[in-house]
Amino acid sequence: MNKILWEKVERFEFDNATDQYGFSTRLALENHWTSYFTQSALLEYKKFMFLAATNNEMVSPSEIVDIVWHQHLIFTNSYSDFCTLLGKRIEHIPSTHNRSEFEKFKSAKERTKELYKINFGVQPAEVWDYHNEMDSLQLKKSKFDVYNLRKKFLIYSLLASVPVCILIFPLLIKIKNPYFLIGYILSFALLLLVLNFYAKRSFSLLYEKIRSNPIIQNLSPLELVFLTEDNLEKVVHGVVNNLIMSKKVRILTDNRLGLVDNSFSNNRYENCVIEIMKDSDPMPYTQLCYAVIQKPIFGQLQKSANRIKDKIRASKEFTIVIISSMIALGLFLDIILSRIITGIWRDKPVAYLFIAIIPFLLTAFYNLDRISNLLFTKVIPTSFKQEIRKNSQNENDWE
Template sequence: MNKTLWEKALAFSFDHPNDQYGFSTRLALENHWTINFTQNAILEYKKFLFLAATNSEMVSPSEIVDIVWHQHLIFTNSYSDFCDLLGKKIEHIPSTHNRSEFDKFQTAKERTKELYEINFGTQPAEIWHYKDELDSLPLEKSKYEVSKLTKNFLTYTILLSFPVCLVLYSLLIKIRNPYFLIGYLLLFVLGILFLKFYVGRSFISLYNKIKANPILQNLTALELVFFKEEKLEVVIHGVVNNLILNHKIKVLINDRLELIDDKFVENRYENCIVEIMKGLDPMGYKELCRTAMQKPIFEQLQKAMYRIKSRIFNSKEFTRVIIVVMVVLGFLLSIGFSRFITGIWRGKPVIFLLFAMVPLVAVAFYYINQVMQLMFVNIIPSIVKENVLNKGESRRHWEWDYFLYGNLVLANSFVPIINHAPATSSGSYFSSSDVSSCGSSGGSSCGSSCGSSCGSSCGGCGGD
């Protein structure tokens, strides 16, 4: 291995300092990738081109590496400079998908794997073994759409009431009021307590199943903030707050913000805020927040998290939990509906039962909504927080402190401004309809928009 050449390739940057829509940001945004995965994909791309430059025989990229390659080809000056550094003009050879080429490309892939292991060790599975990196999550796709199930929950419950009424009819007519109503309410409470235990255990088990995945392991603190809150402005709160604490932004008497230090720092989110405010008069926070949310760097974070949530949300394991919750709640409600039906049939007073059923239906819907977001707003953040705190780092980065302690780390002068600024993004409820536009478009269709034309064997690059 030519270590000197590899060190030069490793040090080569595809981004210019302070670019708001540079190579890595654009790559992450267009494919809905996390920041860490994007950087790892770029690293693997560098390794691939290094192998192509230092070997005379054809090598072939993975789907993920090919996406990076296509993106880099668009940045013609950067691509030319990188090839010059490697000492070889590396040409992209797309596959024509001819049967006669299959063996050639298959051999190239096997050769690439051998060369990679000799020079760099084991290939990261999420980048080299999957067309879609989220396929590396050990989750099966559900054949049911959770959003449709929940929308039709009341319809299913009412339909269930008729067979339940037939089965329990003899029992329902024997129990008099108020004993039935008291017993029914207690049964409903017990059902909720059982579901709370079941859901908590099930979601913890689900997270333990996927937590070892490198993509989840390497989520940044701000990505986790959005994962929990699902409000992009909450992420921006933390970024602006740190600029205030570091005396780069000043809060004026009229609750406007003034940039007093326009020097860029290492944090690209902070630099984005500085770039927005540079050269402008003091501005209101609502305007600043709205402008920042439209910037690619923040938009990328949002889309990447939606995509991960979508994969978990639409998994068979997650759907199974929601179905159990709906079945238990549906059965409990159907008992009340059955009592209501038998009461009307027998000419009995049902007014008190009606008054009880209306709030119970509302409680059931509320609880289902809570369960649907519990995994994202409670289970995963709580486990991650515990792991971070157990590390006991004495000098943690401000982003992690913000994730751990939230508004407690906000500057006193900044808190009133946040409280006065109205929400500018969607609420915290997470539905599959929200992620279908982000998740599916950010899935294989988005991720392989430029790679799919080459298929799984975007030939690669030949030898001399």
């Protein structure tokens, strides 16, 4: 291995510190990659190009590495500089997908794996073995769409109320008021506690299954904030707050924010805020927040976090928890609907039941939504906090 060349290749920078839409940001934004995975893919691209430059035989990239390569070709100056550093112009040869080409590229892929092992060790699976890096989570896709099921939750509950009413009719006519409503309220509260415990335990088991995956394991603090809050403003709060605490930004007497120190650091998100403030007069926080949110570097956080959510929510394990919760809540709503149907059938007053069902419906929807987000708002953040507190070398690190 040419260690001197590799050290130069490893130090090669694709971005400038002040870039708001540089190579890595564009790569991450267009492919909805996390910050870690973007840097991982860039490193593997460097390794592949090093192998291509130092071997006379053909080597073949993974689909992920090929995405990086295609993107780099667009940045012509950077690509030329990189090839100059490598000492060889690496030409991109697209496959024509005919039979002879297939055998040639298959052999090249096997050769690449052997050369990689000799020079760098084992190829990271999430970059080299998958077309879609999210498949490395190894979650089985569900047959059901949780989002559509939730939208139709009330319809399904109403349709099920008639058969439920027929089934429990003999029991309903025996229970007098107000005992029915008191018992129902207590039972409903108990159901919510049981569902919360069930969901938390089930999602903890799901997280244990995926937590060792490098993409999940290396979520950045800001990606975790968005994963938890589902709100980019909360991410901006953290970045701007630290600029204030580090005295780079100060709050003026008219509640506008003014830039005190315009020097850049190695934090790209802080640099983005500084860049905006350098070109503007002091502005209210809401205006600054809006301007920051529009920047691609922050949009990438949102897209990558949502991609992780979508992958997990489409899994069989996640869907089972949501469907089970929907069935339990739906059946409980059917009980009070059955009481109304029974009352109407027997010509009893049911006006108070119509009023009472509204808070139960709202509570059911709220808890279903809460359970749907529990993995992202509680289970994953809590695990990260515990792990960081246990291993942190710097307790003053604001992130």
